[in-house]
Amino acid sequence: MSMSLTSRLVWAVTAAIGMTAWLTTPLAGGQESPAAEAAARHAAVRSALRQMLGIPANRCPLRPEPRGQIEHDEVVIEKWVWTIEPGSRTPALIYRPKHPPEKMPAIVLTYGHGGSKSSWQYHYAGLLYARLGLVCAAIDPIGEEERNRQGRMGTRAHDARWASDRADAAGRLIMGKLVFDTMRTIDYLLTRNDIAFERIGVAGNSLGGAVASYVAAVEPRIRLAIVSGWAYDDITLDTKLCTRLPNERMRRLCDWPTFAALAAPGCALWIANGDADVIIDRRGDGQAWRGTRRAVREASQVYAALGGAGKIKTWFEPGGGHRPYFAYKVSLEWIHEHLGAPDWPLERIRDLPAVNAGQWCDRYGIQLERLYGTPLHWRGATLPDLGIRPLSPRRLAVLHPDEIGRPEYTLEGWLDLIESHGTGHGTHADDRSLRTAATGHGHPLHAQHVSRQSLVGDASQAEVAVGFDPRRAPSGE
Template identity: 60%
Template sequence: MPCGLRFPHCCATIEPTFPHDAPPERRSAMKRWSVCRVLLPLIILSGSSPLFLQAEPIPRELQRWLTPQNWQRDTDGPILKLGRPGTFDDTHIFAPCVSLEQGTYSLWYCGSSGAVQDRMFVLGRADSNDGIHFNKNRQNPVFSFGDGEHSVLTPTLLRSANGQTLHENGRLRMWFSATDFHDETALHQLYEADSLNGSDWSEAGSDNLKHVYAPTILKTGRTYQMWFTDVSQDPWCIRHASSLDGSKWRVSPDPVLELDQNWESGRLFYPTVLRLGDAYLMWYGSYWTERENTTALGFAVSIDGLNWYKHPQNPVLRPDPERPWESHYVTSQSVMQLPDGRFRIWYASRKQPPFLNKYFAINTAHWAGPAQAETKPPARPAKVAFPEWQAESQAELKAMLGIPEQKVALESEKRGELERDGLVIEKWVFTSEPGSKIPAVVYRPKQLKAPAPAIVLTYGHGGSKSQWQYNYAAQAYAKAGLVCLAMDPIGEEERHIQGRLGTRAHDPKSVHERAWNAGRPIMGKLVFDTMRGIDFLQERKDVDPSRIGVAGNSLGGAVASWMAALEPRIKMAIVSGWAYDNVTLRSKYCTKVPNQRMRERFTWPEFLSLAAPNCAVLVMNGDADWIIDSDNDGTAWRGTRAVVEQAGRVYADQGAEGKVKAWFEAGGGHRPYMAHPDALRWIQQQLGTPALTTEQIKTMPTVNSGRWCDAQQIKLERLYGTDLHQRGATLADFGLTLTDRSQLACLKPEERGTPAFTLEGWLSQIERNE
């Protein structure tokens, strides 16, 4: 093979075994997670030669970080000790926060005097030329809460993704947790201060985020990301929050780290996070089950900062009984990658009981970092054909999405039709699966001389067949001479229990969990219904079954990406308003969880390559779309371009060069690009446009979406209804008008809200079948 492919022997799926007395919901959860542990063939795209290797189900770029961490202590004693009697830090010292700027290490720490029950912490500072030998600042303490009651705890500085200290408007930004230890509520709250020089700080201001302890904050693009210990209830866990200004925080709905390894006991605390390349790294503390009254440090990695994989050899830094000053605690830490590539950690420690000191000293150690990943071929490579790898991979992903293996008869029933502007709009109802039916409309030219190419639309969050951009695209495709199928997605419009539009009914966590635990993820349902749409089109005499494609925007772009990867019958996909990048793992449950599971098996180039060679994929985005590129720094688009380039080499190796492309509109936001003239050009190239010539498409007039929506009296959603996003879209102008929703209704009055057509009915059905 000219591309130098190497493949393993076919992998056998590992069938999980479950306790016979486990309740159904437990068996479902066990089955769900067992899917994630199956060994799969993976491609390592190196240059132009993909290598097919076996790997554990963890994103490949993270695996090198889960090798042993050999931390080396640098001193025979603490680098920072308790202060002299009578000073502010003569009894307790902990929570180092270290910065390296212009060759000087600055270490801020929390110190207190008095007995444990009377402690109140303030901030001290020490400086060093080597990160090991520190001198305390003569101005200490350099910061206090100011009311004589609240302690300054666990300070953190604003840092760039790789952990380097950031200044904003020439000033350092520091966040810390504060509490009054004499307050029965024990409330910990997030506060902020800033400084020009690190010694003179502004008055503390509250960010009004409660139950926060030990924050760590990185700025990635425009986004401030915080990981913190949630102390609202036992056991403590670690959570994530994001902000656009560092003041107003949105806490992610689920903990990102909880107690689940054998060494961990009681609580998790003190997260320290860096991001190097595509990997987020977290060191965190817990009580150590092996030795009473001790803490140790664990380590975890992530590709999105939300879904973490813990080190199998945790804890990676343990107390040392031979070093009395750190015999019991080695937590409350700061970690930095040094200019020479090594890592250095500064951590607080506690000596043996009796515990007169909450923490006793500050210490340091270094680690060379992980070895570089080897790219050796497997010991016993066995070549197999790309189609075999593709088929095996598609089968694994279909199983993960819960795509039913068997299909029932569609039992299609026509519910009427109407004519407008030279088009015919047919109304249909057909069966997707037992207990779940789909209302759908077909747009077609009134006159067709031969079986026509066809497109199935896929929808964004809250989208359905009556939403303006899909009604527009469907009419535009029909004007171009195609047949277009527009179906209501599960939970929207006529598949909503109250018949409402824009509900996003499948978004809530509770819905995701019900579907996922039943083995039928929401994304799998959206994809399977789209596959049934292909079945429906292939039964029609006016459709050419060899020329069918899909097109969708936003969530619909995500669905189109899965269709391209898994559905061999489609010849074209337009993936609009979506990225082939890890940034999509921060999205809503229906997209992020399947993508997280997919990324445990494949890289993004591999996922896109599953469409080769038959399905031509056009990825269309605006390069200013911060809805998808959430950091608003181009990360998602740089990643997508690289993925398309790498997948393009696989396409070329399979004889389909040029059939995967990335298209970007300069300055464009989250727009419905599937109705852009360039989308029509792609459709013509891949499927054909019977009613339009190449020259007609090239010279086609355009209309601004905002002006068109105003003319149709369409009220756009606040978030999307801006010139950057939906109001600024360029649409191929066919002189279209909006089709009234009432004209597109397919259901009889007595069918509306019944289980066969609703999300609730489908959930109940799959739970009964589970």
């Protein structure tokens, strides 16, 4: 017996979340169109996910402070500091073209374990995106670089069990902090007068891919997400605490197709991986990629039913390992299609020459981690070649030397703050409380209006040495 469009859509949405009773309960307010009903149910799951992550319900003023800028190869790199939440601030870089032709689309970077704003692949992407006419926002994740007590890179400080346990006990998750910091960076972009507000996206790799996947699920303002070096599959339940805990709790609420479909229809979701990436597909049997393909195949039906056909896709590099696919040419094509690249026609992007990432890093004396600095992983990556020349972490530093280690910039300071002020929402929530949130009786986060602010004048440029600690990752990202 054939099913109506309404029945198929309701079935797709509810089946994707495991036929959970609290989501199959009829919505209040009478008959709804299929799209309206699916949107309402997606909003309910988003609300529950925000509660699970411990996303703060209120947002404080950003109070952005300019810290100077650098002009480098037709790119301007602005330096800023702004407030994420009371007692927690971040240094940031804003990459933009020197002579933008119009209001620009923007991408916020999200980072893998040990990555930060000066890491080679994110610095490369920031310069690359800006050369294509986009704005790129790069902050340090909590615990890394200028948000590390010693100003060190590659520390993986937030991976520690003590950090995860303290955050969880205070009603927050490390993943929730990374997601909220990204959302606040979007808030900052919305204060600028040179941004095309309707064309903002996120892009990240590995843990950064996981963060981008959560931002796509809970942040309706974005129009693009590049999730690379990550899987939509239960294999990610056997990972580090910062991803394992939220994924375990997310799976109580929905399954992977639903999680992916939460971005529908407004966010174009590009999931890019190497089919030989044993960092994520750790058994090497393809489970991670079969699960991801299945999740995307099912989520694409919801996308299509909601008017977003073709806006969720997977891409795999044959023989590719754990590589920064968010900076690959195919990802630039996705950006061009869904955000735009001012003054760069698609054929010009496709005709870009390529450079081997390992050779590029060697040319500029960039030391790669032992785990990833192999031909299978980073060293084997193929990047669009625009003659990009990197700047050192010292040149990219934002904070003054005496600001390094201040509590408002560190992981430890943030943990002390949430423990003392109880700013969380109880991420140990039981199934009943999650169902309450998902049925609309909780307190979902509503984006507050952020007033636009014009760019202000340059301040004196802060130059501070940031020591690089090439600690070896004991396990995959």
